Amino acid sequence: MPVRLAELEQRRVAALLSGGAASPEGIEPRRAVSYLWCRIPVGLLGGGALFLLAAGGWTVASGLSHWLAGHDVDGMAPSWPVAGYLLTAGLLLLFLDLAGLAAVAELERWLICRFLSPDEMTRMRRRIDELAASRSGIVEAVDAERRRIERDLHDGLQQRLIVVAMLLGRARRKNSEELFRQAQTEAEQALEELRQVAWRVYPASLDQLGLREALAVDAERSPIPVHISGDLTQRPTPAIETAAYFAVREALTNSAKHAGATRIEVAMSQDTDVVRVSVRDDGRGGADPAGPGLAGLARRIAALDGRLTVDSPLGGPTQVVAELPCG
Amino acid sequence: MRLMIAEDSALLRAGLVRLLVDEGHKVTAAVGDADALLAAVAAGPPDVIVVDVRMPPSHTDEGLRAALRLRSEHPQVGVLVLSQYVEPRYAAELLAADTRGVGYLLKDRVGRVEEFLSALERVHGGGTVFDPEVVRRLLARTRHTDDLDLLTDRERIVLTLMAQGCTNAAIAQQLFISRSAVEKHTNAVFDKLRLPRDDSTNRRVLAVLRFLGG
Numbered sequence: 001m002p003v004r005l006a007e008l009e010q011r012r013v014a015a016l017l018s019g020g021a022a023s024p025e026g027i028e029p030r031r032a033v034s035y036l037w038c039r040i041p042v043g044l045l046g047g048g049a050l051f052l053l054a055a056g057g058w059t060v061a062s063g064l065s066h067w068l069a070g071h072d073v074d075g076m077a078p079s080w081p082v083a084g085y086l087l088t089a090g091l092l093l094l095f096l097d098l099a100g101l102a103a104v105a106e107l108e109r110w111l112i113c114r115f116l117s118p119d120e121m122t123r124m125r126r127r128i129d130e131l132a133a134s135r136s137g138i139v140e141a142v143d144a145e146r147r148r149i150e151r152d153l154h155d156g157l158q159q160r161l162i163v164v165a166m167l168l169g170r171a172r173r174k175n176s177e178e179l180f181r182q183a184q185t186e187a188e189q190a191l192e193e194l195r196q197v198a199w200r201v202y203p204a205s206l207d208q209l210g211l212r213e214a215l216a217v218d219a220e221r222s223p224i225p226v227h228i229s230g231d232l233t234q235r236p237t238p239a240i241e242t243a244a245y246f247a248v249r250e251a252l253t254n255s256a257k258h259a260g261a262t263r264i265e266v267a268m269s270q271d272t273d274v275v276r277v278s279v280r281d282d283g284r285g286g287a288d289p290a291g292p293g294l295a296g297l298a299r300r301i302a303a304l305d306g307r308l309t310v311d312s313p314l315g316g317p318t319q320v321v322a323e324l325p326c327g
Numbered sequence: 328m329r330l331m332i333a334e335d336s337a338l339l340r341a342g343l344v345r346l347l348v349d350e351g352h353k354v355t356a357a358v359g360d361a362d363a364l365l366a367a368v369a370a371g372p373p374d375v376i377v378v379d380v381r382m383p384p385s386h387t388d389e390g391l392r393a394a395l396r397l398r399s400e401h402p403q404v405g406v407l408v409l410s411q412y413v414e415p416r417y418a419a420e421l422l423a424a425d426t427r428g429v430g431y432l433l434k435d436r437v438g439r440v441e442e443f444l445s446a447l448e449r450v451h452g453g454g455t456v457f458d459p460e461v462v463r464r465l466l467a468r469t470r471h472t473d474d475l476d477l478l479t480d481r482e483r484i485v486l487t488l489m490a491q492g493c494t495n496a497a498i499a500q501q502l503f504i505s506r507s508a509v510e511k512h513t514n515a516v517f518d519k520l521r522l523p524r525d526d527s528t529n530r531r532v533l534a535v536l537r538f539l540g541g
Contacts, residue, residue: 151386154411158434159336165438166342170349173440 006032006116009039013112017105027116035115042111046104052097060090130302137299144296152197160190203245211241211277215248215266222264224256224281230268236275236326243304244268244277247322250297251279259283259318270326278321285316294320328374328451332357333364333390334409335382343377343437350444359383361393368397368404375405375451379434380417391417398425405450409434413461422455426532430456430492449492455532456492463487477519485512489531 006027067078076082164186171179206214212231219226235241248266255261261283269276287294289310298308306324330352334340344354356367360383376397382389394406405428408421418431430450436458437443446456478486488498495513499506522530
């Protein structure tokens, strides 16, 4: 019961006086009771101030109506000096009363803050939990990335090089010009593959030319038309830039692979302290934020105190937004 | 001979088919995953199967599992396993069941066309083929120092060649010594590794497994 009351109070203060918001842990009953006890004098004080305001209003209204009806008020006939004196006194009292009300509101906010908001310890504990989770998330994300690189090297490049060696072996046996030529073509293909694998591991131009340029290269290579709009007003730190880049690329890969999209929109923007990149496709939707790619990405972004939101209703469209702090 | 290929890289699969057809073999099936391979073998077993260890869906050891299953279901079919890396444990599993007509090669070995083709022939003929790299790695290990240290350099080389699936005749040829000298060496190896002398076990394979088994 005290907790319910305290919650109601908290909502009232948040709505009327823009006080402290509720904490996810809820309110401790013990603290709720202390709050309610302290709330009584503050409430009486507020009530008193409001009563004085009403009384002042009433006095002014009744005094004026007496004078206008031609009666005296407290034996004083209406005259400019008297009116001036009363007006000055009345305004001074009004100011004091309003100041009192403001102070009561401030007290209310302070009480909520003191008793019902999470204390320093709880806030710290929550932050530590967040950090621990994001730290292990980052380790997982790095491992997943390594596995992907290993697969990338073997599934593409190694097979191609074996084919080159095989063609050369056959060419030697048969002494066939044609097979030598094929081997050369395959070797050139393998080089191209190597370039692409290296790019997938880390796009070198990201460091030199920045996010937009690096994404432009991926847009050119994408089988689906990609349209990039917006830009960042200033370059964020490399960590933020890299995370934003991989967020977009993961989303592009997903759109191309799973969504059956025909067009992808990439938008970039920057406020004073947030870099925002979003990828929107017109595919069939139904992307799973818990899937390995997106989950790994979310962990990586969480580790930088950022946020990844995936909105992908069945039937599309899918929108993936990454917000990263850059303050 | 009639061959089947299970390899998930379409590029390499096509290359293998071309190579083998070029050499006059018949490729009755070329598939990209283990289930398709099992189905193809059920429809008509070939002479030899070439199978990649890592295949979809999980890209771990599906190919090897399929190979082991085929070994037990169709013992007359030779199996040559290709592996991305040297995985002694896989080699050991393959050899543990039955060593006739089985081989384990590093994938890169396919590039050496002559070696690959002769490995196929050996497996087809019921022999055992072991990648030289596997053997080199195992001999480099010092896990069995107690037994291994007893071997002379000559015996070590003989064991290496033996593990690659060479017959005594082939070893004699390679080392330019007589066959009886080879037999003397192999017997010395068996004795030093304390392998039983009876007809129920193949001591040549046990000698190699001794390195693998840890």
